[in-house]
Amino acid sequence: MKKPAQEYPVLLDVQDITRLYGPAKGCEAIDFRLHAGEVLGIVGESGSGKSTLLRVLAGLEAPDAGRVIYRRSSNEPEAARTGTGKHESGGDQKENAEAALDLYAIGEARRRALLRLEWGLVHQNPRDGLRMGVSAGANIGERLMAQGQRHYGQLRATGQAWMRQVELDPGRIDDAPRTFSGGMQQRLQIARTLVTRPRLVFMDEPTGGLDVSVQARLLDMLRTLVRQLGLSVVLVTHDLAVARLLAHRLMVMRHGQVVETGLTDQILDDPQHEYTQLLVSSVLTP
Numbered sequence: 001m002k003k004p005a006q007e008y009p010v011l012l013d014v015q016d017i018t019r020l021y022g023p024a025k026g027c028e029a030i031d032f033r034l035h036a037g038e039v040l041g042i043v044g045e046s047g048s049g050k051s052t053l054l055r056v057l058a059g060l061e062a063p064d065a066g067r068v069i070y071r072r073s074s075n076e077p078e079a080a081r082t083g084t085g086k087h088e089s090g091g092d093q094k095e096n097a098e099a100a101l102d103l104y105a106i107g108e109a110r111r112r113a114l115l116r117l118e119w120g121l122v123h124q125n126p127r128d129g130l131r132m133g134v135s136a137g138a139n140i141g142e143r144l145m146a147q148g149q150r151h152y153g154q155l156r157a158t159g160q161a162w163m164r165q166v167e168l169d170p171g172r173i174d175d176a177p178r179t180f181s182g183g184m185q186q187r188l189q190i191a192r193t194l195v196t197r198p199r200l201v202f203m204d205e206p207t208g209g210l211d212v213s214v215q216a217r218l219l220d221m222l223r224t225l226v227r228q229l230g231l232s233v234v235l236v237t238h239d240l241a242v243a244r245l246l247a248h249r250l251m252v253m254r255h256g257q258v259v260e261t262g263l264t265d266q267i268l269d270d271p272q273h274e275y276t277q278l279l280v281s282s283v284l285t286p
């Protein structure tokens, strides 16, 4: 994937994050910046600390040390992004005006509100991201409602449009996700997450656990959406093919630490660190 211009503003400023459950278990001294419009892939074998880091970045688990600073673009009107014409946080103009938020210095309620209103999280297992008992349409509409949209007809129309966008039959808008296949559930989770045009999206193995052919289609769709919406994404994957297709830049983790970082093509075509070389060659030689 083509590299975005690094002059875009920094969206996430990750400063020396450590979260350890034991020696080399978790993540340690992680430091990087994510620019607006950039897809950063975090790769590494199972247990290298990718998911731990993602949980810390997404505000779900406090680090032992370090800071996560979320920088909102101050010149971006909220209504233009969401189409709601309303402020997301119930008219809290002061919060919207704040350009930089220290994720673990703000209270838990505000962290949760961020995740619900400005960020998105795509889980590997769609059941973790969907409400299985309510309809597909209600799943897509929920985040819009949290942003203040109330018009039933509009919510339904948006729901159907998004179902089309993720290649689901809009005629099934009233069906519960549990009646969908795994691949369809994942597409629904993606629609539910992206419908509010989040500024920042976290994805944890979004194509994991699916059949290869289903994976390929989903990956293609994700790539299109990322481009069309100009999403900023932190993507965790152990699958280098997924990383190659989606990520502009990669961070390679091993035993909780970053061993190599760089542009995706550079890392995959000319890995410098011994561990990355092993990781890349193990994909090429089954």
Ligand SMILES: Nc1ncnc2c1ncn2[C@@H]1O[C@H](COP(=O)(O)OP(=O)(O)OP(=O)(O)O)[C@@H](O)[C@H]1O
Pocket: 021, 024, 025, 026, 044, 045, 046, 047, 048, 049, 050, 051, 052, 053, 238
């Ligand atoms: N809540 C927890 N309590 C104790 N240890 C944990 C906890 N969460 C993760 N770990 C340990 O931290 C290490 C890193 O786990 P993590 O899930 O972040 O790795 P990962 O790279 O995402 O692996 P996978 O791809 O298998 O999910 C592992 O050794 C794991 O057992």
